[in-house]
Amino acid sequence: MSPREPLEGTNEVRRILQFYRDLGFKQIYRRTPVAISTPAPAEMKAISETIELPGLVPAGDTLDLIRADIGDCTRCRLCKERKKIVFGDGSARARLVFVGEGPGADEDEQGIPFVGRAGQLLTQMIEGTASKEGIPLKRADVYICNVVKCRPPENRTPEPDEMEICGQFLFRQLSVIKPKAICALGSTAAKALLGGKDGVTKLRGKWHKWNDIPLMVTFHPSYLLRPYNQNAKRESWEDLKKVLHFVYD
Numbered sequence: 111m112s113p114r115e116p117l118e119g120t121n122e123v124r125r126i127l128q129f130y131r132d133l134g135f136k137q138i139y140r141r142t143p144v145a146i147s148t149p150a151p152a153e154m155k156a157i158s159e160t161i162e163l164p165g166l167v168p169a170g171d172t173l174d175l176i177r178a179d180i181g182d183c184t185r186c187r188l189c190k191e192r193k194k195i196v197f198g199d200g201s202a203r204a205r206l207v208f209v210g211e212g213p214g215a216d217e218d219e220q221g222i223p224f225v226g227r228a229g230q231l232l233t234q235m236i237e238g239t240a241s242k243e244g245i246p247l248k249r250a251d252v253y254i255c256n257v258v259k260c261r262p263p264e265n266r267t268p269e270p271d272e273m274e275i276c277g278q279f280l281f282r283q284l285s286v287i288k289p290k291a292i293c294a295l296g297s298t299a300a301k302a303l304l305g306g307k308d309g310v311t312k313l314r315g316k317w318h319k320w321n322d323i324p325l326m327v328t329f330h331p332s333y334l335l336r337p338y339n340q341n342a343k344r345e346s347w348e349d350l351k352k353v354l355h356f357v358y359d
């Protein structure tokens with residue numbers, strides 16, 4: 111975009127400003143020539159003014175608005191092979207949000223996150239652990255979503271640019287729900303929410319923060335389905351107990 115093009119009032123400008131905001135810029139400055147009809151060099155003073163960037167979360171945002179903004183999304187290459195966009199599932203007033211990596215085949219068919227084998231295990235973990243700990247909690251009371259909303263081909267890990275693009279919707283979902291805690295399932299979700307390169311083994315079992323909201327990292331349930339991961343299963347249950355007591359005690 112040429113710096114001389116008018117800046118006011120276009121969606122394109124908003125998109126560009128949001129891009130800069132994503133990069134971490136909180137303010138930008140523009141130099142605007144003073145409008146005079148017969149400009150003379152000595153009179154062409156330039157003034158600087160501050161433009162506050164729009165937030166990533168529009169005022170009055172809701173889950174319905176986010177879903178509407180996603181629409182029939184083609185913002186990244188994951189749109190090509192998906193059957194259904196998998197937005198999220200659960201209560202908009204959830205005090206606990208689980209974030210996974212991306213939809214698998216069953217989720218892609220049904221448009222609901224965590225409904226395949228891994229999802230059934232997650233449901234058992236949530237409801238079973240809560241019940242054992244004396245916490246009346248059903249899956250429908252929490253909110254479950256993924257970093258990317260469309261299934262990566264062959265269930266591959268989402269690429270950084272796909273997570274970056276789709277991550278704006280996750281950011282808005284978490285900002286709208288404002289849960290008491292977030293549980294990141296697996297390394298991909300942990301990296302998307304915390305940045306950094308550390309994997310689950312290093313991050314799990316401790317509290318971290320996402321925008322001031324306490325965040326626990328634990329293993330993705332699909333990892334726990336592998337037969338040789340007994341230790342990881344035990345550790346996941348410990349992590350989940352910690353989260354449930356923190357949120358619901």
Ligand code: SF4
Nearest residue numbers: 183186189259260276
């Ligand atoms: S993964 Fe997200 S950004 Fe990419 S096409 Fe699907 S909804 Fe759009």
